[in-house]
Amino acid sequence: MDKHCFNVIIAGGKGTRFWPLSRAQRPKQLLKILSRKSLIDETAERVYPLGGSERTLVVTVAEQVSALRKELAALPKNNFIAEPIGKNTAPCIGLAALEVLRRDPKGVMVVLPADHWVADVKGFQRTLKTAVTIARKHDRLVTIGIRPDYPETGYGYIMKNGRLAGSGGAFQVKRFTEKPNEATAKKLMRQGSLWNSGIFVWKAALLLELVNRYQPEIGAALDRIGKAAAGSIANPSPALRRTISREYGKMPSISIDFAVLEKAGAEGRVVTVEADFGWSDVGSWSAVHRMMGKDAHGNAGNGRWVQVGAKNCLIHSPDRLVVLLGLDNAVVVDTPDAILVGDLNRSQEVREIVDELHRQGLTSYTIK
Amino acid sequence: MDKHCFNVIIAGGKGTRFWPLSRAQRPKQLLKILSRKSLIDETAERVYPLGGSERTLVVTVAEQVSALRKELAALPKNNFIAEPIGKNTAPCIGLAALEVLRRDPKGVMVVLPADHWVADVKGFQRTLKTAVTIARKHDRLVTIGIRPDYPETGYGYIMKNGRLAGSGGAFQVKRFTEKPNEATAKKLMRQGSLWNSGIFVWKAALLLELVNRYQPEIGAALDRIGKAAAGSIANPSPALRRTISREYGKMPSISIDFAVLEKAGAEGRVVTVEADFGWSDVGSWSAVHRMMGKDAHGNAGNGRWVQVGAKNCLIHSPDRLVVLLGLDNAVVVDTPDAILVGDLNRSQEVREIVDELHRQGLTSYTIK
Numbered sequence: 161m162d163k164h165c166f167n168v169i170i171a172g173g174k175g176t177r178f179w180p181l182s183r184a185q186r187p188k189q190l191l192k193i194l195s196r197k198s199l200i201d202e203t204a205e206r207v208y209p210l211g212g213s214e215r216t217l218v219v220t221v222a223e224q225v226s227a228l229r230k231e232l233a234a235l236p237k238n239n240f241i242a243e244p245i246g247k248n249t250a251p252c253i254g255l256a257a258l259e260v261l262r263r264d265p266k267g268v269m270v271v272l273p274a275d276h277w278v279a280d281v282k283g284f285q286r287t288l289k290t291a292v293t294i295a296r297k298h299d300r301l302v303t304i305g306i307r308p309d310y311p312e313t314g315y316g317y318i319m320k321n322g323r324l325a326g327s328g329g330a331f332q333v334k335r336f337t338e339k340p341n342e343a344t345a346k347k348l349m350r351q352g353s354l355w356n357s358g359i360f361v362w363k364a365a366l367l368l369e370l371v372n373r374y375q376p377e378i379g380a381a382l383d384r385i386g387k388a389a390a391g392s393i394a395n396p397s398p399a400l401r402r403t404i405s406r407e408y409g410k411m412p413s414i415s416i417d418f419a420v421l422e423k424a425g426a427e428g429r430v431v432t433v434e435a436d437f438g439w440s441d442v443g444s445w446s447a448v449h450r451m452m453g454k455d456a457h458g459n460a461g462n463g464r465w466v467q468v469g470a471k472n473c474l475i476h477s478p479d480r481l482v483v484l485l486g487l488d489n490a491v492v493v494d495t496p497d498a499i500l501v502g503d504l505n506r507s508q509e510v511r512e513i514v515d516e517l518h519r520q521g522l523t524s525y526t527i528k
Numbered sequence: 529m530d531k532h533c534f535n536v537i538i539a540g541g542k543g544t545r546f547w548p549l550s551r552a553q554r555p556k557q558l559l560k561i562l563s564r565k566s567l568i569d570e571t572a573e574r575v576y577p578l579g580g581s582e583r584t585l586v587v588t589v590a591e592q593v594s595a596l597r598k599e600l601a602a603l604p605k606n607n608f609i610a611e612p613i614g615k616n617t618a619p620c621i622g623l624a625a626l627e628v629l630r631r632d633p634k635g636v637m638v639v640l641p642a643d644h645w646v647a648d649v650k651g652f653q654r655t656l657k658t659a660v661t662i663a664r665k666h667d668r669l670v671t672i673g674i675r676p677d678y679p680e681t682g683y684g685y686i687m688k689n690g691r692l693a694g695s696g697g698a699f700q701v702k703r704f705t706e707k708p709n710e711a712t713a714k715k716l717m718r719q720g721s722l723w724n725s726g727i728f729v730w731k732a733a734l735l736l737e738l739v740n741r742y743q744p745e746i747g748a749a750l751d752r753i754g755k756a757a758a759g760s761i762a763n764p765s766p767a768l769r770r771t772i773s774r775e776y777g778k779m780p781s782i783s784i785d786f787a788v789l790e791k792a793g794a795e796g797r798v799v800t801v802e803a804d805f806g807w808s809d810v811g812s813w814s815a816v817h818r819m820m821g822k823d824a825h826g827n828a829g830n831g832r833w834v835q836v837g838a839k840n841c842l843i844h845s846p847d848r849l850v851v852l853l854g855l856d857n858a859v860v861v862d863t864p865d866a867i868l869v870g871d872l873n874r875s876q877e878v879r880e881i882v883d884e885l886h887r888q889g890l891t892s893y894t895i896k
Binding site: 179180466468469477480481482483484485486487490491492494496497498499500501502503505506507509510512513516517520522525 | 547548834836837845848849850851852853854855858859860862864865866867868869870871873874875877878880881884885888890893
C-alpha cells in the first residue's frame with residue numbers, strides 16, 4: 161500500500177444497456193451480473209489493497225450517493241463525492257482531484273470506472289502498482305492499455321510509441337483512437353495497439369495543472385470550488401454545495417480523454433502500461449456471456465435454467481426457472497415485472513428498448 | 529335445439545404440450561390460451577345451442593371433476609361423468625353412451641374433444657345440426673371432416689367415397705388414415721381427403737350396438753355397468769361406483785377410431801360431413817400462433833409485450849411485460865414460477881421438456 165495513493169471510483173453508469181435488470185434507480189454499477197456481488201463492490205474490493213478503504217473515493221451523482229454508501233459499507237461516509245448533475249468524466253475527475261489534493265498534496269489518483277470486469281485480480285493490482293510508481297517518478301498521465309483479445313469495435317484504442325526510458329516497461333502514447341470499424345480494429349490489433357481501459361493513474365496536482373492548461377473554463381470553475389472548499393468536498397457545507405452546483409453547471413460536458421489526454425499525449429505527457437489481466441467494460445449482455453463460465457453447449461447464466469437443444473445462450477433469472485428450447489445465441493433476463501428475450505448478437509440494441517418503452521408510455525418499466 | 533341431442537364433451541387432455549402453462553393439475557382444456565376463456569368453456573358455449581346445458585355431459589377422470597364443475601358453472605352438477613382412471617376414447621365414449629341411452633332411448637350424441645378451436649361458430653353449429661339429422665335419419669356414425677388448409681402431418685385424415693343418397697351432402701367414408709408423412713399428406717389433400725376432427729355424431733344406441741359387435745370385451749363390461757346402473761352414471765351410488773371401477777379396469781385402452789370407426793367404415797356404416805369452419809386441435813404453441821391475430825410483424829400474444837425487430841413470435845405473458853429483441857419464430861410463455869423460451873418451430877418438443885424436468889428432479893415445475 162502506498163500512503164499517497166488514492167482510488168477514485170467513477171460511478172456514473174446509467175440504466176439502459178442492461179435493461180430490464182438495470183433501471184434508472186438501479187444503474188449498472190449496482191447490478192449483480194457476474195457474481196453475487198455488485199460490479200462496484202467488486203471494483204472497490206479489487207483496489208482496497210492499493211489505497212485502502214480510507215483513501216478510496218467514489219464520485220457519483222447526488223441522487224445515487226445514499227444507495228452507494230449502503231452498497232460500499234466498508235467506505236467512510238465522507239469518501240463519497242456528489243456531482244450536482246451528471247457531467248462527463250473531465251468535470252467529475254477534476255472535482256475528485258481537488259479532494260485528493262486537499263487531503264494530500266502529493267496524492268496520486270487511480271481513476272477507475274465502477275463497472276468493469278477483471279479476471280486476474282493479482283495481475284491487475286501489480287499493473288496498477290507499477291503505474292502508480294511511474295506516475296510519481298516520471299510525473300506523467302498513465303493509462304492502462306489492455307492487450308486486445310479480438311478486434312472489438314466498441315472500445316477506444318491506444319497507439320504506442322517507444323518505451324519510456326527508466327520506467328520499466330511503460331510506452332509513450334502516440335495517439336488515441338475512438339471506436340474503430342472492424343477493419344481498422346483488426347489493423348490496430350496487428351500494429352500492437354491497446355484497448356483504452358479508461359483506468360488512469362496520475363498525480364492530482366498534475367491533472368489539475370493540465371486541466372487548467374487545456375480546458376481553462378473547467379480549470380477556472382474548479383479553482384473557484386477549490387478556493388471555497390475550506391472543508392471536505394465530499395462533505396460540503398451548504399455554502400460549498402451551492403458553489404459546486406453553480407460552477408458545475410458552467411462546465412462543459414466533456415470526457416477526460418478528449419479534454420486532456422489527447423492533448424497531453426500530443427505533448428508527450430501520456431504513457432501507457434500494457435496489461436493482460438483479462439478485462440472488459442461489461443458493455444452489453446453479449447460481453448457478459450463472453451466473460452462467464454459456460455456449459456458444454458456454450459450456455460451461461462445466473463439462476464436456475466434448463467436447456468433442451470439450446471446453445472450459446474445467456475440466462476439471468478435469479479427467481480424463476482427458465483427453460484430454453486432449441487435456441488441459439490439468445491439472451492433471457494427475468495425480473496419481477498419484465499422479461500427480456502432477445503438475440504444475444506443484438507444486445508447493443510437494448511438501449512433502443514428503453515427508448516421504445518418511453519415512446520409507448522411504459523416508463524414505469526424503466527425506473528424501479 | 530333438438531330435444532334428443534346430447535353434447536358429450538371429452539375432457540381428457542394432459543398437461544405436457546403447453547408447459548409451462550399446462551401442468552398435471554392444470555390440463556390443456558382449462559387453459560386460457562386463445563382468449564380470456566378456457567378452451568373447455570369455449571367448447572361448451574359453442575354447443576349449448578345444440579343440446580342445451582341440460583343435455584351437455586362432460587366425461588373426465590375422477591380427479592378433474594371438481595375443477596371442471598367449477599369451470600363450467602352453467603352445467604348441472606350431475607352432468608359430469610367420472611372415469612375411474614384415464615382410458616382411451618372407446619371406453620370413455622361407451623360410458624357416456626350408457627348415460628345418454630338411460631336419459632333418452634332415442635338420444636343422439638355429439639361427441640367433442642374439450643380443447644379444440646373453431647373460428648366460425650355459426651358454421652360449426654350448422655354443420656353439427658346437419659350431422660345430427662343425418663345420424664338420426666340414416667342411422668350412421670357421422671364424422672366431421674375438415675377441408676385441410678395445408679398438409680398437416682399431425683392429424684388423421686378421412687378418405688371419402690361417394691355421396692350418401694338423400695343425406696344432403698354427406699359422404700361415405702372410404703378409409704381412415706393415421707398421421708401421414710408430408711408427401712402422403714400432400715397427396716391426401718389433392719385427393720380431397722379431410723382432416724379427422726375427432727368430432728362425431730351418432731345415436732347412443734347405435735354406438736353401443738357397434739361396440740358390442742366390434743369390441744365384445746368393452747361391450748360386455750359396459751353391459752354390466754348398464755345393468756348395475758339403476759340411477760345416473762354421472763351421480764353413481766357407492767355400489768355403482770365400485771362396479772364402474774372394476775369394469776373400467778378390465779377394458780382395453782383403445783381409441784374409438786380404432787375400436788369402432790375403422791371397422792364400421794369398412795362395412796359402410798360411417799359417413800362424413802365436410803366442413804370448413806376454421807378448426808384446429810390446438811396441438812402446440814405453433815398451432816396457437818397460427819390461430820391468433822398478428823401484428824404487422826407476425827407477432828401474436830396474450831398479455832403485454834413490446835417488440836424491437838422481432839417477427840413471427842408468440843408471447844403468452846398475462847402478468848409481466850415481455851420485450852422481444854430481434855428474434856424470429858420464438859415462443860415465450862411466462863408463468864409465476866417458470867418461463868419457456870423456445871423456437872416456435874420446435875414446439876412439438878415441449879413434451880420433452882417435461883421429461884427433462886423429471887430427469888433433473890424438478891418435478892415441482894410440472895405439477896401445479
